[in-house]
Amino acid sequence: MVREGRLLLTRRAGDVYGSGWWALPSGRLEPDEDVVTAAVRELDEELGLRVEQDDVVFVGVTHALPPDSGARIGFGFLVSRWTGEPTIREPELCSALQWCAPDGLPERTLPYTREIVRLHVQGEHFSRPGWPPSIPPHPAVRASGAR
Template sequence: MIGDVHLLLTDDQGRVLFGRRANTGYADGAYHPPSGHLEAEESVVDALVREADEEIGVVIAPGDVEFVHVMHNSSSGGRVAFFFRVVRWQGVPENREPDKCDALEWFGLDSLPAEMIPYCREALDRIASGERMSVYGW
């Protein structure tokens, strides 16, 4: 089963940073928070910290990572997506993967962009309502 981490980098106005997918061949044009797959022998927190640096150039202390949701998704035969909120970080977010992302934008959870990957929209709706676990697509 594939494990994913999703970063809900949240500014002082409560907005979350999203990237717009481009040139990936999957859901190009859709907005998605910085995310990635777990690597071998890596904790979910370590993966989140690594992805934040790789994708948007911010440094996150592991103690500043707050678990907010887990989703068991049926895609690809089964995936587990972990969502984490971070409100404190070092650096200024920048697009470090212009070959996969053509824009970074902040959105409130109550004003999400129209174009999103469906499971992610569902997870964010669940997070906004305080749910910590969901199942999608089964």
């Protein structure tokens, strides 16, 4: 969610990963649900916002390996048009909302949220923080054009 160049963050609450930390609105996929449908559903469930699928714009994907939990895949989307006013609809999972400039995120912002914001700001579309560096392909593979 972006309004006047500021991103909407939620402070996670309850018995969830990153409780007490700031994050972009997010959630899990339901069975047989694609990521755009999930984004639209989560924005309605968490914040009471109605968003059209055509207004969900892909930003990037991060496949993060945090030192304190298992691997996570985060799809980042930018939404700048919606109906309604953001409201906390799941207080057991969200304790506050805050609009922040991309370069002014709170200190306690989840690392994968920072990474999605970084991808957006820098115009990149993929990252894999926390994983070992990639091994370059064998020279014979590069020369043959094989993938």
